[in-house]
Amino acid sequence: MILRVALPWRNGLRFRVPSGSRGCCRSAHNTLRNDDGRPIVISPPLVSLDIPDDWAPCPAHSCFSSPISSSNEQTATVIDGKFIADEIKTRIGSEVRRMKEGIGMVPGLAVIVVGYRRDSQTYVRNKMMACAEVGIKSMVAQLPEDCTKDQLLGALSSFDADPSVHGILVQLPLPQHLDEGKVLDVLRPEKDVDGFHPLNMGNLAMRGREPLFIPCTPKGCIEMLLRSGVEIAGRKATVIGRSNIVGLPTSLLLQRHHATVSIVHAFTKNPELITFVIDVGTNPVEDPSSEHGYRLTGDVCYEEAVRVASAITPVPGGVGPMTIAMLLSNTLDSAKRVYAFT
Numbered sequence: 001m002i003l004r005v006a007l008p009w010r011n012g013l014r015f016r017v018p019s020g021s022r023g024c025c026r027s028a029h030n031t032l033r034n035d036d037g038r039p040i041v042i043s044p045p046l047v048s049l050d051i052p053d054d055w056a057p058c059p060a061h062s063c064f065s066s067p068i069s070s071s072n073e074q075t076a077t078v079i080d081g082k083f084i085a086d087e088i089k090t091r092i093g094s095e096v097r098r099m100k101e102g103i104g105m106v107p108g109l110a111v112i113v114v115g116y117r118r119d120s121q122t123y124v125r126n127k128m129m130a131c132a133e134v135g136i137k138s139m140v141a142q143l144p145e146d147c148t149k150d151q152l153l154g155a156l157s158s159f160d161a162d163p164s165v166h167g168i169l170v171q172l173p174l175p176q177h178l179d180e181g182k183v184l185d186v187l188r189p190e191k192d193v194d195g196f197h198p199l200n201m202g203n204l205a206m207r208g209r210e211p212l213f214i215p216c217t218p219k220g221c222i223e224m225l226l227r228s229g230v231e232i233a234g235r236k237a238t239v240i241g242r243s244n245i246v247g248l249p250t251s252l253l254l255q256r257h258h259a260t261v262s263i264v265h266a267f268t269k270n271p272e273l274i275t276f277v278i279d280v281g282t283n284p285v286e287d288p289s290s291e292h293g294y295r296l297t298g299d300v301c302y303e304e305a306v307r308v309a310s311a312i313t314p315v316p317g318g319v320g321p322m323t324i325a326m327l328l329s330n331t332l333d334s335a336k337r338v339y340a341f342t
């Protein structure tokens with residue numbers, strides 16, 4: 001029997017599908033909880049959906065329910081993002097070496113961090129380590145939590161004026177008092193390796209145009225699919241969430257690859273069915289036994305989904321390393337463009 005799982009999404013809550021039951025959306029909904037019992041708000045995982053023939057309609061809740069396995073057998077292919085990211089990093093490393101030997105230059109990445117959020121510190125540290133691995137020069141500007149808009153813009157413009165910096169990333173989220181939109185507007189599209197500038201986003205959305213950079217997480221998701229042999233053209237894909245940094249660019253990128261895209265968000269009335277899960281969630285949970293006192297978990301209840309989905313990406317080891325690999329790739333592309341190095 002093909003086993004699939006319904007992971008309907010509503011109001012940003014994680015779904016736990018009761019095992020051994022024929023779970024429909026609402027019955028599963030009651031068990032949606034974080035590890036400490038609180039419902040959690042999610043950032044969007046990307047999923048694809050198809051309603052299989054063996055699913056029964058659930059008229060009470062306008063959705064479908066799946067035959068759910070009571071065994072612990074794993075049916076999902078687990079996509080190893082870390083492994084794929086390592087392959088990509090190896091290629092980037094040799095390109096950086098070729099550039100250094102050819103023209104004596106290396107790509108440079110600058111990261112601006114405001115405040116001391118524990119998760120941001122981890123991501124930035126991972127980005128710096130990845131730069132070092134492939135030979136990209138990296139710089140960090142660490143600004144205090146209470147820094148002013150002018151201090152932040154000052155850091156931005158000095159990196160902007162530095163010709164050895166080919167990519168600038170402002171680590172998000174920023175503290176409340178700083179306006180993300182205004183800050184990102186100031187970053188020139190040519191160094192916007194996150195691809196968040198409206199010009200890059202607009203060009204991503206329009207046919208016949210090419211953005212200078214594609215946002216790293218969406219690009220990493222697509223790259224992971226392509227390298228896992230998943231054909232995207234003609235498939236139905238559902239993106240859960242519509243944030244500027246993940247949901248929106250992911251839906252645009254899927255359309256570029258000729259998928260039929262639906263976008264599900266807090267106002268969506270009908271829950272969705274998901275068989276193929278790419279989990280973009282990064283939720284820090286307390287874990288005294290981990291090195292930094294916490295560990296990352298995704299948005300999807302992995303232990304349950306892995307038994308019934310057709311494919312899934314884990315957290316950690318899925319989208320995170322791919323995001324970093326794409327950041328390195330964008331920085332390399334930027335330097336190649338600046339030096340006209342092919």
Ligand SMILES: Nc1nc(=O)c2c([nH]1)NC[C@@H]1CN(c3ccc(C(=O)N[C@@H](CCC(=O)O)C(=O)O)cc3)C=[N+]21
Pocket residue numbers: 122123126169170171172173194216217282295296315316317318319320321323324
């Ligand atoms: N301007 C900006 N650009 C971003 O790309 C950006 C951002 N802001 N803000 C936060 C999110 C999140 N993000 C991650 C990067 C690496 C891991 C990562 O390395 N994850 C590892 C392990 C993490 C760990 O060591 O705990 C993994 O999943 O295997 C995760 C998440 C980038 N983001």
